[in-house]
Amino acid sequence: xxxxxxxxxxxxxxxxxxxxxxxxxxxxxxxxxxxxxxxxxxxxxxxxxxxxxxxxxxxxxxxxxxxxxxxxxxxxxxxxxxxxxxxxxxxxxxxxxxxxxxxxxxxxxxxxxxxxxxxxxxxxxxxxxxxxxxxxxxxxxxxxxxxxxxxxxxxxxxxxxxxxxxxxxxxxxxxxxxxxxxxxxxxxxxxxxxxxxxxxxxxxxxxxxxxxxxxxxxxxxxxxxxxxxxxxxxxxxxxxxxxxxxxxxxxxxxxxxxxxxxxxxxxxxxxxxxxxxxxxxxxxxxxxxxxxxxxxxxxxxxxxxxxxxxxxxxxxxxxxxxxxxxxxxxxxxxxxxxxxxxxxxxxxxxxxxxxxxxxxxxxxxxxxxxxxxxxxxxxxxxxxxxxxxxxxxxxxxxxxxxxxxxxxxxxxxxxxxxxxxxxxxxxxxxxxxxxxxxxxxxxxxx
Numbered sequence: 001x002x003x004x005x006x007x008x009x010x011x012x013x014x015x016x017x018x019x020x021x022x023x024x025x026x027x028x029x030x031x032x033x034x035x036x037x038x039x040x041x042x043x044x045x046x047x048x049x050x051x052x053x054x055x056x057x058x059x060x061x062x063x064x065x066x067x068x069x070x071x072x073x074x075x076x077x078x079x080x081x082x083x084x085x086x087x088x089x090x091x092x093x094x095x096x097x098x099x100x101x102x103x104x105x106x107x108x109x110x111x112x113x114x115x116x117x118x119x120x121x122x123x124x125x126x127x128x129x130x131x132x133x134x135x136x137x138x139x140x141x142x143x144x145x146x147x148x149x150x151x152x153x154x155x156x157x158x159x160x161x162x163x164x165x166x167x168x169x170x171x172x173x174x175x176x177x178x179x180x181x182x183x184x185x186x187x188x189x190x191x192x193x194x195x196x197x198x199x200x201x202x203x204x205x206x207x208x209x210x211x212x213x214x215x216x217x218x219x220x221x222x223x224x225x226x227x228x229x230x231x232x233x234x235x236x237x238x239x240x241x242x243x244x245x246x247x248x249x250x251x252x253x254x255x256x257x258x259x260x261x262x263x264x265x266x267x268x269x270x271x272x273x274x275x276x277x278x279x280x281x282x283x284x285x286x287x288x289x290x291x292x293x294x295x296x297x298x299x300x301x302x303x304x305x306x307x308x309x310x311x312x313x314x315x316x317x318x319x320x321x322x323x324x325x326x327x328x329x330x331x332x333x334x335x336x337x338x339x340x341x342x343x344x345x346x347x348x349x350x351x352x353x354x355x356x357x358x359x360x361x362x363x364x365x366x367x368x369x370x371x372x373x374x375x376x377x378x379x380x381x382x383x384x385x386x387x388x389x390x391x392x393x394x395x396x397x398x399x400x401x402x403x404x405x406x407x408x409x410x411x412x413x414x415x416x417x418x419x420x421x422x423x424x425x426x427x428x429x430x431x432x433x434x435x436x437x438x439x440x441x442x443x444x445x446x
Contacts, residue, residue, distance in 0.1 A: 024421070226247055353402070409445040
């Protein structure tokens with residue numbers, strides 16, 4: 001058995017330490033043997049040491065007090081110092097396992113708890129998410145508004161219309177479907193059965209009265225209505241043309257001097273002031289129908305018409321742009337000719353408006369923008385009409401054709417030379433009710 005505890009160094013110091021204070025390797029091994037660890041290689045079997053435990057403990061107590069690493073539990077458990085714990089686990093002095101103050105050790109004090117994660121502030125997250133969504137929606141809405149407003153073709157100058165009647169309550173729109181072929185290729189003209197006639201004429205005309213307090217009314221004006229062309233100022237020349245008192249079809253006014261003379265003729269023959277004008281051509285109408293994916297119609301009785309290209313069977317069916325245009329243009333195959341055609345036009349507009357206003361179209365940008373683009377690209381309006389007026393016109397038209405309001409033909413009293421003659425007394429009563437935003441009780445022509 002080694003007697004290293006009683007050995008002295010060259011300076012006469014006891015404990016087996018060298019002059020530099022380092023503990024000899026043999027001391028570490030003996031210490032290891034004393035504390036119950038496995039025997040070091042080459043050592044003798046474990047024996048009870050012969051030295052005085054009290055002396056040994058006194059020798060190391062001073063050293064432990066001076067060494068900060070010898071404090072605490074470390075891996076050796078409670079009450080053991082860093083030296084003991086290091087030696088007890090086979091570690092040499094100065095190694096991480098042998099140093100004191102090890103809260104991570106199983107025998108030491110518990111590690112300080114981690115700071116808990118702050119709770120998720122869902123209210124704040126939802127608020128910021130909503131703010132972000134609303135800001136994005138505002139940007140998209142404003143951008144869409146200016147994009148759509150820039151597409152409006154403000155080509156009609158109603159200030160050129162002379163001798164106008166006084167206005168009443170509400171807003172009156174003159175909505176015109178023209179046979180304009182502007183921008184159409186020869187192939188499209190052939191496909192849509194429009195022919196290649198120069199200029200443009202009106203295939204349909206309607207007055208839409210948007211009341212200030214509800215009760216909107218749509219009145220179809222047959223293109224063959226017998227009217228008097230009044231005096232007017234040329235839209236392009238500015239020259240004043242006197243009225244001749246001649247009787248002609250209503251659509252002739254449009255063919256003679258365009259939208260301004262048509263407005264002048266309607267106002268002179270009805271006494272109703274027109275506030276806004278809107279017109280769409282053949283090509284634009286067909287594109288709108290195709291953009292919304294077609295319009296479903298229930299046709300009670302089938303009919304064919306070579307001039308319009310119509311060829312329909314009875315029953316429910318979805319019409320594409322080409323078929324829709326043929327449906328609203330047909331008159332020769334119908335018993336009531338132009339009067340029956342106006343009924344088909346109102347019926348189709350109701351279906352088209354409902355289709356265009358469905359969530360599947362409004363909430364789908366891949367349908368909404370093509371639909372708006374198709375309509376606005378060929379929509380001609382007056383110079384004072386803005387996008388809000390267009391929206392008001394559309395929603396009022398949708399409501400009327402959907403049953404929320406009244407739709408009718410202009411009251412008629414008969415026919416003259418194949419033309420439709422208006423009932424002047426009923427027309428006057430109708431205009432009075434419209435000007436006063438009263439419920440329309442006048443019956444229209446069949």
